[in-house]
Amino acid sequence: MSQSEPPAEPPVAGRPVVLRGGTVLTMGDASTVLPDADVLVVGDRLAAVGSGLDVPEGTREIDARGGIVMPGMIDTHRHMWQTAMRGYGADWTLTQYFVWYYLEHGKHFRPQDIAAGNRLSAIESLDAGVTTTVDWSHGLQSVEHAEAAVEALRSVPGRFVLAYGNIQAGPWEWTADPAVRALLERLRDGGDDLMGVQIAFDVTGDPSFPERAAFEAARELGIPVTTHAGVWAATNDDGIRLMHEHGFMTPETIYVHAATLTADSYQRIAATGGSISVATESECSAGQGHAPTAQVLQYGIPVSLSMDTSVWWSGDMFSAMRATLNADRMAEHMDAHLKGDTITHLRLRAQRVVEWATRGGAAALGRDDIGSLQAGKRADVVLIKNDRSPVSFPLLNPYGHVAFQAQRADVHTVLVNGRVVKFAHELVGIDLAPVRTEIEDTLDHLRSTLGEEVWAHGMFPELPSAEAEVLDNPYRYSDYKDQSKRAGGEERVLGR
């Protein structure tokens, strides 16, 4: 489309769509790059991928020339409810995050506040080409909160997984609640391809392993567990060991961060087939530990990428890919420099992080029908193309372009399950005005409940007085004290 033409109308729902003449990254087993290729979508499926495709009569053509066509991106860990406080915690550490949400103010979120954050976050995903998002929803203090979370996700035409959690109570408590179980069963049995379910809780390392009952509930229900593992000063090797010794490490398990762990834990993860969700921007800024990219390569652990929470960072996988490459390369160079060596060949390539952001997420979620562009798969497709941008050409290294050059404003078209949800850089059928009103209501509620002084102080916190209680264990539900985190305790070995 030249700049003088009026903006084109979005494709009509239900009609076939073909993206013509783009550079297609299939992200299949062979990770093929197809120059000047077409992607045909019929119904909710990819009907064909190749050059000069014949298409059914009435197919809407989208000009993809000069652009990159790739699978929809997948975020395997985002606390979507916290998007209602976008950017509030920009200068937080993980400790300040724990104090704010876990210990002090997370309990003030009403069901409608969970819904407000979820809806905005879900829309943000589509805008950025993230077609599948795992809602690591650990603010579900009641089933009403969970119903609100689900309603909000269903109101946005993306693919989501509700990872049910509740930081205000022990996971052995809420997983025993018949009402919670009924909701989990409903999501599991719903047959809704756009809504999956996981159970989300952390393992503190308490030797009495109180989380055991929650793992047993997950196993009974046949629902995968996602857990923050290897988070400095919160979860560590003890949690991994307890999970392993009791037989709860499975191929479906997702270990979020998995940063501050020893070789023994990475071996247990690799041996049991689970995957690690790397949230590099979070790990760099909050302090869970260095993103474990060296270890996942070393031990052959499957990887997906995630954004964690928009209380710091926006829900944007371009940022995730870029941060992950940068952090790995910084570590590789620094480790070499400390030994007087020079890195001449990088171990982590741009292609790899694009894989992690697409098919890696699909594999982590046990979905072989998304994450790549191959005939027969679900049609979750992103076109990156911005003819007005000087950053859009030349297009020489397509993986490098996605990871280091592109950004959300370059996302031209997005399809989820064959439905066009963004076209010509505009979201289709989504009105932000009521979403803005809903967010404002949540902020009014929080500010009036907390008071302006507490609200302002929370955004610009002073350094915490070293309260041992907070630093030892952010979870209210256990009195367990981890001696390894105290002065004079056992020397810790960093993950890298």
Ligand SMILES: [Zn+2]
């Ligand atoms: Zn998290």
